[in-house]
Amino acid sequence: MSPLAHRRFLKMNGLGNEIVVLDLRGSDVRVQPAEARAIAADPASRFDQMMVLHDPVTPGTDAFVRIYNTDGSEAGACGNGTRCVAWAMLDDPAMARPPLGENLLLETRPGLLAVVRVSPVDFTVDMGRPRLRWDEIPLAEPFPDTRRIELQVGPIDDPVLHSPGAVSMGNPHAVFFVERDPDSYDLARVGPLLECHPIFPDRANISLARVLDRGHIRLKVWERGAGLTRACGTAACAALVAAARLRLTDREATVTLPGGDLRIVWGEDDHVRMTGPTELEHEGTFAPSLFEAAA
Numbered sequence: 025m026s027p028l029a030h031r032r033f034l035k036m037n038g039l040g041n042e043i044v045v046l047d048l049r050g051s052d053v054r055v056q057p058a059e060a061r062a063i064a065a066d067p068a069s070r071f072d073q074m075m076v077l078h079d080p081v082t083p084g085t086d087a088f089v090r091i092y093n094t095d096g097s098e099a100g101a102c103g104n105g106t107r108c109v110a111w112a113m114l115d116d117p118a119m120a121r122p123p124l125g126e127n128l129l130l131e132t133r134p135g136l137l138a139v140v141r142v143s144p145v146d147f148t149v150d151m152g153r154p155r156l157r158w159d160e161i162p163l164a165e166p167f168p169d170t171r172r173i174e175l176q177v178g179p180i181d182d183p184v185l186h187s188p189g190a191v192s193m194g195n196p197h198a199v200f201f202v203e204r205d206p207d208s209y210d211l212a213r214v215g216p217l218l219e220c221h222p223i224f225p226d227r228a229n230i231s232l233a234r235v236l237d238r239g240h241i242r243l244k245v246w247e248r249g250a251g252l253t254r255a256c257g258t259a260a261c262a263a264l265v266a267a268a269r270l271r272l273t274d275r276e277a278t279v280t281l282p283g284g285d286l287r288i289v290w291g292e293d294d295h296v297r298m299t300g301p302t303e304l305e306h307e308g309t310f311a312p313s314l315f316e317a318a319a
């Protein structure tokens with residue numbers, strides 16, 4: 025039987041980005057990709073990302089968090105999920121471990137994330153420094169300037185999408201700036217092709233960004249390993265960074281996604297901070313039968 029059978033989980037969302045939080049602290053259980061896919065396929069535990077809590081690795085941190093996409097792949101970062109983890113670790117009766125104050129320090133594969141509570145359900149996450157060098161993103165070939173990389177969709181002399189900014193927020197992002205409403209593009213069709221384009225050796229999250237004014241971006245995201253989602257925190261950070269690098273916006277903006285608004289600030293200390301809400305939907309336990317096909 026899978027060690028995940030009968031485990032309790034929380035189904036949450038961050039602006040409609042579907043998140044499952046699973047606490048594996050105190051055990052050495054690791055989620056296998058097939059188990060993650062089985063959990064995502066069940067309507068009760070459907071997720072865009074599953075945030076799995078493990079015992080802290082670095083002294084002074086509150087937990088080590090592994091992040092799984094719907095397709096079972098692991099992601100280095102998830103902004104909306106990080107806020108949900110913070111809520112769970114502070115407020116869920118089974119996951120909260122006093123004495124935790126109102127702040128947390130979480131660790132993920134790429135680094136540390138400091139989280140500050142700003143209301144009962146809103147959190148600010150310090151998402152760290154954007155990585156902008158081609159080999160850090162990573163891209164498959166050298167681009168001295170990642171503000172606009174050579175990549176286009178459509179006819180060579182009249183592309184539909186072209187020259188995205190490339191940014192890593194702990195995970196790879198390509199941000200295409202568009203003139204029309206992002207909903208008027210068929211992102212469900214071009215997203216999978218761009219996600220797996222050979223220029224992105226680790227695949228990439230693909231965003232369409234329309235700058236409404238210097239403090240406001242409208243964004244739609246095709247997520248690596250998860251598809252179209254209602255919100256993506258790291259994509260919102262990447263879009264603000266890509267836009268500010270091109271002087272299209274200031275270093276602070278509201279990013280409006282299908283699920284709602286995130287406030288993003290790229291500070292003078294080079295750290296990107298994201299503020300947004302969390303919502304608890306329900307809790308549940310994984311039925312053993314969920315994992316039969318995954319065994």
Ligand SMILES: N[C@@H](CCC[C@H](N)C(=O)O)C(=O)O
Pocket residue numbers: 041072073093098099100101102103104105195196229247248249250253255256257258259
């Ligand atoms: N929804 C997340 C980002 C999820 C990770 C992504 N699909 C990847 O593989 O990098 C967010 O809120 O940041």
